[in-house]
Amino acid sequence: xxxxxxxxxxxxxxxxxxxxxxxxxxxxxxxxxxxxxxxxxxxxxxxxxxxxxxxxxxxxxxxxxxxxxxxxxxxxxxxxxxxxxxxxxxxxxxxxxxxxxxxxxxxxxxxxxxxxxxxxxxxxxxxxxxxxxxxxxxxxxxxxxxxxxxxxxxxxxxxxxxxxxxxxxxxxxxxxxxxxxxxxxxxxxxxxxxxxxxxxxxxxxxxxxxxxxxxxxxxxxxxxxxxxxxxxxxxxxxxxxxxxxxxxxxxxxxxxxxxxxxxxxxxxxxxxxxxxxxxxxxxxxxxxxxxxxxxxxxxxxxxxxxxxxxxxxxx
Amino acid sequence: xxxxxxxxxxxxxxxxxxxxxxxxxxxxxxxxxxxxxxxxxxxxxxxxxxxxxxxxxxxxxxxxxxxxxxxxxxxxxxxxxxxxxxxxxxxxxxxxxxxxxxxxxxxxxxxxxxxxxxxxxxxxxxxxxxxxxxxxxxxxxxxxxxxxxxxxxxxxxxxxxxxxxxxxxxxxxxxxxxxxxxxxxxxxxxxxxxxxxxxxxxxxxxxxxxxxxxxxxxxxxxxxxxxxxxxxxxxxxxxxxxxxxxxxxxxxxxxxxxxxxxxxxxxxxxxxxxxxxxxxxxxxxxxxxxxxxxxxxxxxxxxxxxxxxxxxxxxxxxxxxxxxxxxxxxxxxxxxxxxxxxxxxxxxxxxxxxxxxxxxxxxxxxxxxxxxxxxxxxxxxxxxxxxxxxxxxxxxxxxxxxxxxxxxxxxxxxxxxxxxxxxxxxxxxxxxxxxxxxxxxxxxxxxxxxxxxxxxxxxxxxxxxxxxxxxxxxxxxxxxxxxxxxxxxxxxxxxxx
Numbered sequence: 001x002x003x004x005x006x007x008x009x010x011x012x013x014x015x016x017x018x019x020x021x022x023x024x025x026x027x028x029x030x031x032x033x034x035x036x037x038x039x040x041x042x043x044x045x046x047x048x049x050x051x052x053x054x055x056x057x058x059x060x061x062x063x064x065x066x067x068x069x070x071x072x073x074x075x076x077x078x079x080x081x082x083x084x085x086x087x088x089x090x091x092x093x094x095x096x097x098x099x100x101x102x103x104x105x106x107x108x109x110x111x112x113x114x115x116x117x118x119x120x121x122x123x124x125x126x127x128x129x130x131x132x133x134x135x136x137x138x139x140x141x142x143x144x145x146x147x148x149x150x151x152x153x154x155x156x157x158x159x160x161x162x163x164x165x166x167x168x169x170x171x172x173x174x175x176x177x178x179x180x181x182x183x184x185x186x187x188x189x190x191x192x193x194x195x196x197x198x199x200x201x202x203x204x205x206x207x208x209x210x211x212x213x214x215x216x217x218x219x220x221x222x223x224x225x226x227x228x229x230x231x232x233x234x235x236x237x238x239x240x241x242x243x244x245x246x247x248x249x250x251x252x253x254x255x256x257x258x259x260x261x262x263x264x265x266x267x268x269x270x271x272x273x274x275x276x277x278x279x280x281x282x283x284x285x286x287x288x289x290x291x292x293x294x295x296x297x298x299x300x301x302x303x304x305x306x307x308x309x310x311x312x313x314x315x
Numbered sequence: 316x317x318x319x320x321x322x323x324x325x326x327x328x329x330x331x332x333x334x335x336x337x338x339x340x341x342x343x344x345x346x347x348x349x350x351x352x353x354x355x356x357x358x359x360x361x362x363x364x365x366x367x368x369x370x371x372x373x374x375x376x377x378x379x380x381x382x383x384x385x386x387x388x389x390x391x392x393x394x395x396x397x398x399x400x401x402x403x404x405x406x407x408x409x410x411x412x413x414x415x416x417x418x419x420x421x422x423x424x425x426x427x428x429x430x431x432x433x434x435x436x437x438x439x440x441x442x443x444x445x446x447x448x449x450x451x452x453x454x455x456x457x458x459x460x461x462x463x464x465x466x467x468x469x470x471x472x473x474x475x476x477x478x479x480x481x482x483x484x485x486x487x488x489x490x491x492x493x494x495x496x497x498x499x500x501x502x503x504x505x506x507x508x509x510x511x512x513x514x515x516x517x518x519x520x521x522x523x524x525x526x527x528x529x530x531x532x533x534x535x536x537x538x539x540x541x542x543x544x545x546x547x548x549x550x551x552x553x554x555x556x557x558x559x560x561x562x563x564x565x566x567x568x569x570x571x572x573x574x575x576x577x578x579x580x581x582x583x584x585x586x587x588x589x590x591x592x593x594x595x596x597x598x599x600x601x602x603x604x605x606x607x608x609x610x611x612x613x614x615x616x617x618x619x620x621x622x623x624x625x626x627x628x629x630x631x632x633x634x635x636x637x638x639x640x641x642x643x644x645x646x647x648x649x650x651x652x653x654x655x656x657x658x659x660x661x662x663x664x665x666x667x668x669x670x671x672x673x674x675x676x677x678x679x680x681x682x683x684x685x686x687x688x689x690x691x692x693x694x695x696x697x698x699x700x701x702x703x704x705x706x707x708x709x710x711x712x713x714x715x716x717x718x719x720x721x722x723x724x725x726x727x728x729x730x731x732x733x734x735x736x737x738x739x740x741x742x743x744x745x746x747x748x749x750x751x752x753x754x755x756x757x758x759x760x761x762x763x764x765x766x767x768x769x770x771x772x773x774x775x776x777x778x779x780x781x782x783x784x785x786x787x788x789x790x791x792x793x794x795x796x797x798x799x800x801x802x803x804x805x806x807x808x809x810x811x812x
Contacts, residue, residue, distance in 0.1 A: 182682045184674045191671055194660035200620070201657055202672040202725070203643035261662045 009310070010254050010270040013303065017274060021281030028284045033152070036162065038276045040150050043165045044069070044224045044231065045243065046272040049250040050169075050176045051220025053268045056251050057180070058213045059193035059260025060115035064104065065221040065244035067126035068097050070237050072225025074130045076146070077139035077235025086146040090226045097222020098215050100126060105214035109207040115214075123244065130237035139235035149230035165227045169269070172223070177265040189213060193260030221247075249296070250275060253303040274299060321347040321382055321511060323399070323480050328377035330363055330535075337363040338374070339535040343513075347479065350502060350512040352522040352543065355532035356555055356744035358714055361515055364532070365482055368513075369401045370394040381480075392421075399480045400473025408465055410458040415439035417457050418471045442475035443467075447504055463494035470501070481505060482513045487521060488742060491606045492770075492805075499525050517742065519548045520773065531555055556746045563749060564777025565756045571780070572596030575733050575764045576647075578617065581626035586612040588788030589626070594733065599755060599765040600793060601779035603772060604808050609788040610768040611652055614735045617766075618642050618649045630733070643672050648726035652737035652768070654715070658722045661711035665703055666692040668710050669724045695724040700750060716747025723754065734758065736767040740774060752778050772801050784808050 022030040048065050055062045072093035079089035100122065107118045149165035160167070180186035188209045191199040200206050228240055252258065253274055254267025275296055282292040323345050330338040338360045345351040355361050366372045368379070370388025379386040381397060388394035391401070408417050415435055416423075424434040439453050448467055457465060466486060473481055483502070487495040502525050505512055516522055522529060523543060531539040531554040539554040553559055576594040581587060586609030594600050602610045615621040617628055619637030627634050630645050642649075651658040659668050666688045670677070677691070678684035689706045696703060699720045703713060710718055719739060726734055736755075740748045755778055759765055769775050775782055776796055783793035784807040791807060 182678065182684060184681060184683055187667060187671070187674055187683055190663060190667065191660050194662045195656070197651075197657040198660040198668075198671070200639055201618075201649060201651055203640045204671070205640055261660065 010267045010274065010303065013253070013299070014270050014274050014277065017277050017281065021277065021284065025281070025284045029281055034280065034284075036152060038273070038280050039166045040152070040163060041280065042269075042272045042276045043150055043163075043169045044227045044240075045246050045250055045275070046169045046269050047172065047227060048221045048224035048243070048247045049254075049268040049272050050172055050265060051217040052247045052251045053254070053256060053263050053265050054176065054180065054189060054213050054220075055115075055217040056248075056256045056258060057193045057260060057263040058189045058210060059196065060108070060210070060213065060217075061119060061248070061258070062104070062214070062217045062221070063116065063119040063244050064100070064122035064126055064218070065224075065247050066240040066242060067123050067130065067244075068100055068218050068221035069225040069228050069240040069243060071100070071126050071130040071133070072097055072222040073229040073232060073239060074134045074139055074235040074237050076226065076229045077141040078133065080141045080144065080146075081139070086144040090146060090229075093225055093229070094219060094222045097225065098219045100222075101215035101218030102211065104218060105211035108214065109210050127237070127241075134235060134237040136237070138237075141229075141234055143233070146226070146230055147233045150227055165230060168223075168227070172220070173265050173269050176220075180265060185209070185212060190261055193262075195261070246272075246275060249300050253300060255303075255307050271303070319509075321398075321479055321509070322380075323382075323386070323511060324380040325364070325368065326378055326380070328364065328367055328379075329375045330367060330372065331375060336535055338367070340377070341532065341535065341537050343530060343537070345480070345511045345513055347509045347511050348506055349527045350506050350514055350525055352526035352529040353513055353515045353532065354517075354519070354522060354529055354551060354555060356716075356746050358744075359532040359555075360535040361532055362484075363535075365401065365484065365513075365515070368394065368399060368482065395473070395476055395478060398476075398478050399482070400470075400476070400478030401482045401484070402466065402469045402473065402486065403484050408457045408468060411456060413454050413456055414443075414451060414460070414468055415453040417468050418442055418453075418475050420472070422476060438475055439471070442471040445474050445508065446471055446501060448501075461494075462489050463491075463497065466490070466498070467501070470505075479509070480511045480513070482515070484515045485517065485742075486514075487516070487518065492809075495521075517744065518771075519551055519745075522551070523548060533557055552745050555744075556749075563752070564774065565753050566778055566780075567756055567760045569597045569760050569780075571598040572762060575630065576617070576766070577627075577629040579627045579629070581613070581616060581628060582624050583609075583612050583616045583621050584624060585609075586788040587616065587785070587790060590785070590790035591626075592783055592790065592793055594764045594766055596732070596762045596764050597759055598780045599759050599767060599778055601775035601782040601796075602766070602768045602785055602790070603770075603775055603782055603804050604785035606770060608785040608808070610785050611737050612788075613785070613790065614649065614737050614766070614768060618647065618735055620649075643729060643731070646731045647733040647735065648672065648729050648731035649735040650719075650722045650726065650737060650739055652741065654718055654722060654742075659710050659718055661718075662709050664707045665696065665701070665710055665713075665721060666706045668721050669695055669728050672725055673729045691728060692724075695727055699724055699727075699754065714744070716743040719743050719747065719751065723751065732763055734763060734765045734767075736765060738769055739767065740769070740771065748774070772804055776801065776804070786810055 075096045076089045076093040079092045104118055104122055107113055108115055150163055188204045192206055192209050196206055250271035251268045253271030256263030278295055279292050325343040328338050328341045341364055353361055367374045370390050370393050418439040419435055424431040443451055514526055526543045529543050530537055572595055574593045574595050579591050581590045590613050604610050612621055616623050619639050619642050669692045670688050674683050677687040692706050701717050701720045740751055755765055779796055781793040781795050784791045786808055
């Protein structure tokens with residue numbers, strides 16, 4: 001019983017909701033096409049969740065993710081209209097994200113402001129910047145391979161199993177997981193999140209670590225923006241509004257603690273998948289939107305309660 | 316105040332949590348007008364026993380009698396109403412409420428939901444008067460009181476409901492020397508008023524001073540008891556650890572070498588005001604003084620955690636600005652006095668905590684491989700005899716003594732030459748203390764330099780080579796321990812002639 005509970009993590013939750021919808025809608029839900037579609041739908045939130053996982057482990061929070069995604073799509077579209085190659089445009093979007101992250105990091109470490117406050121301000125300011133850059137309208141962009149990162153695979157592309165955008169998320173998840181677990185920076189992020197004073201006492205540069213954390217946080221948000229651009233095929237300053245909360249929810253469902261010092265990349269991706277499966281499954285069940293939203297809310301509470309219960313058991 | 320006699324008996328108390336037997340047949344008897352000291356190492360079962368007494372947990376077997384009648388509290392509230400009051404180490408007052416509101420919290424006199432203020436005032440004043448401290452104003456917010464006064468309020472809470480069995484859990488652990496003395500007077504007063512006091516403490520000198528009888532717990536059993544005046548400290552310690560303790564304070568013959576740390580006229584923001592000393596290889600230098608004298612601040616300034624406003628701190632040829640990052644690279648490490656909030660990242664594993672300051676060399680290309688981290692950690696765990704289940708266990712689940720050894724192991728892993736130890740044995744069990752003394756002795760013999768702050772004079776006198784006293788931010792010059800005794804150090808620390 002005890003061991004079963006210990007393993008009753010986010011993955012069990014994912015298997016459960018997947019099985020549930022498979023039983024309820026055996027013909028429409030568990031098909032190869034629908035699974036591929038759900039992975040596609042997860043890619044944007046999942047990629048942003050990688051950065052958010054790092055931020056939350058460090059004991060911080062980033063509310064500006066949705067705005068960074070929108071800014072990134074606008075910057076990419078503008079760069080492409082200015083004649084940049086798709087690759088350069090995508091890199092440009094990511095660099096803008098990293099710059100936003102360094103501003104957030106600087107405000108937090110130099111002015112000693114709470115991450116909640118700083119990123120709340122950036123949530124508004126960056127959305128405004130995106131609208132200003134885009135002249136308050138969508139920015140059309142020329143067609144390129146960048147638009148096909150998140151397309152359902154055609155017959156001739158079946159060899160690659162998954163669309164490139166999904167592969168990107170998977171590879172990055174492995175990299176971030178490895179960095180957190182197997183590098184000095186990763187261990188320092190955990191230490192800062194677990195106890196900042198201890199980290200300082202141990203000679204860890206808390207400021208540098210936090211700078212790195214927020215640059216990565218916004219950097220991954222901007223990468224999610226690249227995928228969002230691919231999905232929209234345009235730059236849209238109003239896109240991804242409220243998505244920061246989905247991203248935070250994915251990380252929390254994945255077992256991270258908002259108090260810091262705890263969190264897993266794998267869990268966060270699973271958390272993002274759970275939310276997609278619930279949304280997709282509810283659509284297949286023809287349940288109205290509001291039902292999905294209530295269900296997602298319940299899942300967040302349930303995930304945290306189960307997580308706490310599990311912790312008490314192991315200690 | 317003559318009160319009827321009272322006895323509390325706990326007989327054959329058993330309690331097991333899963334596979335661990337916390338209490339294995341404990342018998343305790345205490346009566347009015349006596350102070351019973353309950354001593355034992357961490358994990359010996361003291362706190363579980365008190366939880367049984369206060370109704371927080373129910374015993375698996377055994378019974379309790381209060382004045383010959385069965386006493387079976389199901390909840391702390393039952394115990395209080397029956398007259399058994401607990402005063403915990405970590406105080407549980409509502410910071411924003413007044414003294415009188417706190418004293419009567421949960422039992423406010425009221426009529427139809429409206430507070431009877433005059434009655435409240437009278438009851439609270441009565442309780443405070445019984446403790447002989449009518450000088451404490453009842454309308455003050457508890458948040459503005461000192462720790463000693465908060466403790467008093469906590470005791471008044473128990474007295475106000477008529478508790479006559481009072482359990483005091485490590486009451487002096489955060490008090491100054493003067494407040495401790497006052498506290499002993501209060502304990503004496505409570506006893507004279509016909510209360511039964513159960514006194515839990517790590518500090519055996521205190522136990523000797525105020526208790527009439529003692530009971531030693533070890534591994535969930537009562538292993539010895541007796542009248543306090545007729546037992547020696549050494550005998551009690553031997554019962555606690557279960558073996559003969561020959562040398563509580565080891566001090567090998569050692570010779571001081573080169574100067575590793577030189578502090579000249581250093582002043583911080585508020586404290587220290589001025590401090591100068593030299594610390595040499597192979598010596599243990601103690602800093603004595605009252606709480607608040609600025610000893611921790613001095614260590615923090617040296618380590619770069621607090622600013623230095625004046626003076627010079629020299630390590631080798633370097634005398635520039637300091638930061639913890641730099642100090643570690645210069646071969647200096649520090650153990651914080653605040654284990655939970657600063658010393659350790661308690662939600663992280665044993666391995667992470669020990670290796671946090673130096674994660675190099677655990678893998679190729681600057682990576683940190685957990686397996687190598689664990690390998691390095693396991694040698695320290697063995698050498699320091701740290702009791703853990705596994706290396707990836709969160710340190711929050713360990714006892715104070717084991718946690719402190721982990722904080723020390725970090726300095727050993729980093730292989731520093733200068734050890735700054737701030738209250739390294741505070742709140743830990745005697746067995747661990749003895750091991751830490753041995754370790755310090757061994758380090759000094761191997762040519763390390765140790766600077767140690769402690770409020771526990773016997774240990775400073777026992778293991779240091781020299782002691783400097785700090786008073787109101789001023790560090791007096793260090794003197795060899797041979798020229799000092801407890802009395803002379805106390806006089807110097809308090810500034811009395």
